[in-house]
Every structure is written in C-alpha cells, then in structure tokens.
Amino acid sequence: MGLFSPGFMGRRREPVPGLPPGQHLVTDFPVLSIGPTPRVSTEEWRFSITSESGLMTTWTWDEFQALPQEDVTVDIHCVTSWSKFGTGWRGVSLDTLLEGVDTGAGFAMARSYGGYTTNVPLDELRGGKAWVAHQFDGAPLAPEHGGPARLLVPSLYFWKSAKWVRSIELSTRNDPGFWEQNGYHMHGDPWREERYW
Amino acid sequence: MSDVPASAARSTWNASDWHDALVVEAYAETPTARTIRMRLPASAALPQLPELVAGQHIDVRLTAPDGYTAVRSYSLASAAPGGVLETTVEELDDGEVSPYLVRGLDVGDRLEIRGPIGGWFVWREEEPAPVQLIAGGSGVVPLMAMIRAHEAAAHPAPFRLLYSVRSPEMAYYRAELEELARVSPRFDLDWVYTRRAPSGWPHAPGRLDVTGLAASVQTLGTSALTFVCGATPFVEFVADALVRAGRDPARIRTERYGGADGA
Numbered sequence A: 001m002g003l004f005s006p007g008f009m010g011r012r013r014e015p016v017p018g019l020p021p022g023q024h025l026v027t028d029f030p031v032l033s034i035g036p037t038p039r040v041s042t043e044e045w046r047f048s049i050t051s052e053s054g055l056m057t058t059w060t061w062d063e064f065q066a067l068p069q070e071d072v073t074v075d076i077h078c079v080t081s082w083s084k085f086g087t088g089w090r091g092v093s094l095d096t097l098l099e100g101v102d103t104g105a106g107f108a109m110a111r112s113y114g115g116y117t118t119n120v121p122l123d124e125l126r127g128g129k130a131w132v133a134h135q136f137d138g139a140p141l142a143p144e145h146g147g148p149a150r151l152l153v154p155s156l157y158f159w160k161s162a163k164w165v166r167s168i169e170l171s172t173r174n175d176p177g178f179w180e181q182n183g184y185h186m187h188g189d190p191w192r193e194e195r196y197w
Numbered sequence B: 001m002s003d004v005p006a007s008a009a010r011s012t013w014n015a016s017d018w019h020d021a022l023v024v025e026a027y028a029e030t031p032t033a034r035t036i037r038m039r040l041p042a043s044a045a046l047p048q049l050p051e052l053v054a055g056q057h058i059d060v061r062l063t064a065p066d067g068y069t070a071v072r073s074y075s076l077a078s079a080a081p082g083g084v085l086e087t088t089v090e091e092l093d094d095g096e097v098s099p100y101l102v103r104g105l106d107v108g109d110r111l112e113i114r115g116p117i118g119g120w121f122v123w124r125e126e127e128p129a130p131v132q133l134i135a136g137g138s139g140v141v142p143l144m145a146m147i148r149a150h151e152a153a154a155h156p157a158p159f160r161l162l163y164s165v166r167s168p169e170m171a172y173y174r175a176e177l178e179e180l181a182r183v184s185p186r187f188d189l190d191w192v193y194t195r196r197a198p199s200g201w202p203h204a205p206g207r208l209d210v211t212g213l214a215a216s217v218q219t220l221g222t223s224a225l226t227f228v229c230g231a232t233p234f235v236e237f238v239a240d241a242l243v244r245a246g247r248d249p250a251r252i253r254t255e256r257y258g259g260a261d262g263a
C-alpha cells in the first residue's frame, strides 16, 4: 500500500467486483487513438488472415456479414485506468475466422487501416475470447471507436483490441506492435497489471 | 516476455512501479487550473528518473484513508533535465481527481507517480520537420514541453502553436508564450477564443472552424508534423478536418484527454 493523500476521499466507496487492480469505472466511452480517425467504407473494407506459411484468406464486408454472428456482453479495461462494464457487441468470433486456417503459430499481429499494429498471443484469440466486432450497443460501430470493424479481446488491455482492423498475420515470433514498441507491455493482462515495461 | 527492448535496461527505474514524488511548488495558472511541480527524493539508493522526452505523461495515484485509490494521467509541461516533474491540471466540476489536485493538494504533500510514459506523442531534437501544434484548453501541456525543448535547443525548424481557449484568462502559460512569440524567430502563436475574446480582437469569439484551422496551418505547409491535444471532441474535430483538407494522416499525432464523445 502506498502513501495516503491527505484530504482525498475519492468518490466510490464500495469495492467493485470484477474490477482489475488500479482501474476505475466509467460510464462514457473514452477514445484513445494515435492519430486521425480513418474513414473506411464497407465497400472498400477487406479483412484477411495470413498464416505463417503465407496463405491468405480474405473476406469482403458481405462475406464477413454472412458468417455466424455472435452477441457478447463483456467488460473492457483500458491501460489508462478506466474500465467499462457490460459493453454489448456483435461480431464474428475469431474461432469462426480461424476455422479454415492451418497454423501452428503462437502469435498474431493485428494490422489496422491507418497503420496501427498490435501483437496478441494466438491463445488469447481462441476459445471464445475474441471477436471482430462491427456493432456496439446495437448500432454500427462508430469510426472513432474503430468502425467499420475492430478486434475485441476483452481479456487484455484495450489497446490490444485494434480499431479499424484489416488483417491478422500469424507468426511463430512475438514481434512488438505499435504501443509495444513505445513502452507498453508485450502481453497486457489487466489482472496482472501488465501496463508498461 | 523475453524481448524487452534494450533501452529498458539503461536504469533500474521501472515505468510500471509507483514512485513517491514531493510537491515542491503549486500555483494558480488560471482561475480553474493549477501548475504543480514535483520532485523525486534525491537518494543514491533510489532508481533515477529516466530522461524525459517532450510530450510524455505520468500517471498520478491518490489514496484515500481507507485505501481506495484513483489514478489519472497528466502530461508533463517540461522535459528539461533536473528531476522536476511539472504539469498543469484543469479542475472539472464533477471530477474525482482534478478538484483535489487543483484545490486540495499542498506544497510538501506527496503524490505517487508512475512513468514517464509515451514514445509516440513526443518531439525529439532529431526531428527536422516544421512542427504545427494545436491545443484545446489543458491540451497545451505536452505541447508546452515541446515548445520549451525546441527553444532550449535553439532548434532551427519553425514551430507554430494554434491555441484554443474559452476566454483570455483561461490560457495557460500566456506570458511565456507571448514573450516567446515576440522574441523567437522560430515560434509563432495563433489564438482562438471560443466564448469571449480580448477587447479589440479582430474576430468574434467562436469555436475553431475549418476556415480558421486551414488559415493557421497553411503557413508551415504540408511537410509539417502536426500534434493535436485536448478534450476528445476537439481532437476528433481538428484531426478529421486536417485529413479532409488533404493532410497525410501519418503526419498527424494526437493525444485525447477524454470528455464527452457522444458514443
């Protein structure tokens, strides 16, 4: 336990179950991005997965919409210390997207329109733990929150949930993505406070 | 993970750990904001604060008597060596942390800090390009660190700040900025007043619009590296308008402080 701040009472008194260490709850939805918000139309949108042997599977928007859709309600945790509970998303599970992909890779690099990248262990993308989401709260995902579609990996800090995702490349190496090269953790588990290195 | 970048090994300081900082100075910057200077205890036994880079921020943690903690991020207004951490905090009416930092905290109090954080929204002396800075309100804090570093280095690239504030008395660092704009051949300053302008000001007060933005950024041209910082809706508007005006998104860096975003 650190030192006390004389006179500071804080707003919330109850311990909040489900809140990782060092996080606080918000009701709004803060935006964090490295630059301008890319505007990508669903006509030009493509999403692809490339295996470590270079085989690429690509979906157009219509093909992606034709895949089995899942509605999920999850808690999300941003490294800047806000958490938001019970967020509702619609999207396609990575299990579905990875079904036809033959891979022995351990790591994935997500790449976005606009140039953003982030690395995620493949384990964190499988087993009903990750989606490519295109709706938030029942409405199309707004561009500033990553629309048309973003990665959703609620088990990790939210910078791993790449906005405007356009591809996932599988690899046997764990290369650092954008924030990971800029001081942020390679893994990013909020329960272990893997924030910065 | 095994592949930790080499720079992390330079010192034993860990950016994830909490460090005690002593408040050595605090003064009103505007009627609603306060500048706070902190220093880390000087002890050979403690890890040394790493070199700061202009544009970085720290996290500040407050702890209530029952152990409840609150953490928020604050940009550093200076990257000058010497071990002082300076920030300016705007009080939000319904805020949990900022009212305490602006009105509760005293000189001699201690705060816990983590960082410095950030390797993207930063300006380094090696950067040769002209730099356009665009701030809304408290978003000027990390840009001030860049302006000060640029001036301290007598760096040849031109810098230009477009600073949007509600009214004249709400501007941070006004005397220093205006003096610099007067004496420095490499620094220019444009003001936008959104609610009340100084008397005799040539424009009626109003939000920064596409025309005003275009007029300000055309001076440095398209080769400029642009940094935009402030409340989220401000940054969204500015970054969007620049991209629509044909600017290369890869040359625009943003820091969003939060606030209503309508989503």
Ligand SMILES: Cc1cc2nc3c(=O)[nH]c(=O)nc-3n(C[C@H](O)[C@H](O)[C@H](O)COP(=O)(O)OP(=O)(O)OC[C@H]3O[C@@H](n4cnc5c(N)ncnc54)[C@H](O)[C@@H]3O)c2cc1C
Pocket: A028, A080, B057, B072, B073, B074, B075, B076, B087, B088, B089, B090, B091, B092, B094, B095, B096, B097, B098, B099, B138, B141, B142, B230, B231, B232, B255, B256, B257, B258, B259, B260
């Ligand atoms: C990287 C980074 C650097 C920052 N640097 C600074 C800085 O140098 N100086 C500074 O004053 N602030 C800075 N901020 C904002 C700061 O971290 C806090 O969000 C702010 O002080 C509000 O905290 P609070 O506890 O008082 O309000 P909270 O209790 O967290 O929020 C109260 C209400 O205010 C809204 N709100 C939160 N932030 C803002 C905002 N920026 N503008 C308008 N409404 C808001 C919230 O949505 C909420 O409704 C920075 C934020 C980031 C992410």
